[in-house]
Amino acid sequence: MGVTIKDIAKYAGVSYSTVSKALRDSPLVKEPTKKRIIQIANQLGYQPNVAARSLVSKKSFTIGIVWPTIERAAHSALITSINKRLEEYGYTTLISINEMKTAIDIFNRYRVDAILVFDDGPERYSSPSSVPIVTYGIAEDPLYPTVDVNRKKAIFYAVDYLCRLGHMKICYIGDLKKRDHLQKEKVEGFKQAVLDCKLETFSGQLIPVNGLEQYDGYVAAKDLLRSEVIPSAIVSGSHDLTRGILQAIHESELLVPEDISIISYDNIPEMNNLVIPFSTVGVPLETITEKLTEVLMDTINNKEKEMSQVIYLEPELHISQSCRPIN
Amino acid sequence: MGVTIKDIAKYAGVSYSTVSKALRDSPLVKEPTKKRIIQIANQLGYQPNVAARSLVSKKSFTIGIVWPTIERAAHSALITSINKRLEEYGYTTLISINEMKTAIDIFNRYRVDAILVFDDGPERYSSPSSVPIVTYGIAEDPLYPTVDVNRKKAIFYAVDYLCRLGHMKICYIGDLKKRDHLQKEKVEGFKQAVLDCKLETFSGQLIPVNGLEQYDGYVAAKDLLRSEVIPSAIVSGSHDLTRGILQAIHESELLVPEDISIISYDNIPEMNNLVIPFSTVGVPLETITEKLTEVLMDTINNKEKEMSQVIYLEPELHISQSCRPIN
């Protein structure tokens, strides 16, 4: 069925080892021969068999991405970006949407060169893996080398910015559950900022959501707007929540930022596709991409020793049009 | 690095071929030996090397999914469903988000058993592939066996339903460009229904969008609501557009379905997460999953001859709360 180097060899009247070398552009084969072989290979539609190649060379030039939360839009932009970046290094990415443990097993069977795990959610299994793993997500007590965002600082920056604009009554909408470390950190950042900036504290300042989907944000914001104390600004815990919050606000005939200011965690291109370009706080997509790619390459090239186990990325404040000063 | 059957063999004091048979549960190896070997394999964290296995057996039990339009939310639910269904057949799925041609090449190198292409968009390349390909999408002049939705009928049903509710002034929001066959079909269904149901025709009845994202729907609906002729009902060309349309409607302080009825193409679970549960027209997710899985399995088992090149799925009307009768 598939064309092999032996087919090419027969066709070209050379040995198959010569074909192998010719296709890998080895200097050990004469230029005209090389050219002729490549020509024949193209003509026959040859595709190297990854299985055979990686069996002997122990390299697959493939990175497995574990992405169980396929619905999370925030990640699709990042994955697209990483895929493109890795391509420049000659690496291909393959994605599995199975749960973490299963996906890691699959990629181990495929002997990919490294695995990148998008580690949302509080469930965590350590899976025995002979393939090196890098995670993007939870830095607390990491099972593997991890790239993480300094979420606490991110939310701190958000509040600080609003404070500098003159806002005194600020709410946070996000996951308040204790067990989810990712979300907990953000809450801590918020509390810290409220304290440091000497802002008002009031009951109902921290608004919980049931999940991290758009709808959860909608419901939470709806509740908030129904209450008597309406803040002058809201900090939203994630992109998807923000969309829901916006929905609720529009239904209440309020305008952003005239009537209420919002700033969102998550710094992805989609933030500009909202009704108004959004002010955000978070690590720019390219920065995450760069760092993750770098860590992956270092891991593959056995530079783990020189790497620290956890890398924190510094968030940035991105000012756009969703917040206005209070006079 | 990785544990091989030879390691297990050494450990168990048997030949590696016995290990191979034991792990594949062959009757040729004695029960106690088998048990002991499996025990050791687990203990050592053995993962079979897919490369070696598929090299000799010419089977990988893997299906490659080509999904260049990773951002399209509508597909993520379908892919999740298919992944789960194929698992029941003992197949693993791997996803590539590279452009169609590249992705097909990659999966050919990996010698997956079949490739499933999500073929949105008008750009189409035929790539030489020794691995069988099935596409979900464009049935017109298909390059490979294709599963498609009868979109024309779907939109027809939508209009017909609105008509039976008494609506006379109905708009269609969607892509009107000539070159995109997927979208063109829907427009045809709309025109046909308007004719057959003897509905009003008026200028501005067909509202074009620039893309298929939420924002495109928002802009289009915004335009519509600014014009003097506001219809009593809207047919939306896709889930993402619908979200945008809803946004615009809420901003105009109109209510669905009290002030305006909407029905949307696309029949995915997310439709229930909108502000109100949505009436839709389309093929239920499970039906698509079932058919795609069936076609993939048939393709792998060389039953192409018995298969027709194009399979049209029949859409269904799903009535929920986004449309109301006109009295």
Add this chain to the structure above:
DNA sequence: AAATATAATAACAACGTTGTTATTATTGTA
């Protein structure tokens, strides 16, 4: 022109697995 150095190609082992064939151990039968 013969001997040697070098360039080009061919041959072969290895990677980890499976399926087939060969060998050895254990029965059952006369």
Add this chain to the structure above:
DNA sequence: TACAATAATAACAACGTTGTTATTATATTT
């Protein structure tokens, strides 16, 4: 007890590739 029949295990080739080693063809030196 000896012999065949069968059960259990071992040995080996093959899959398509790469890297190393062996062979042959060509160029260089004297």
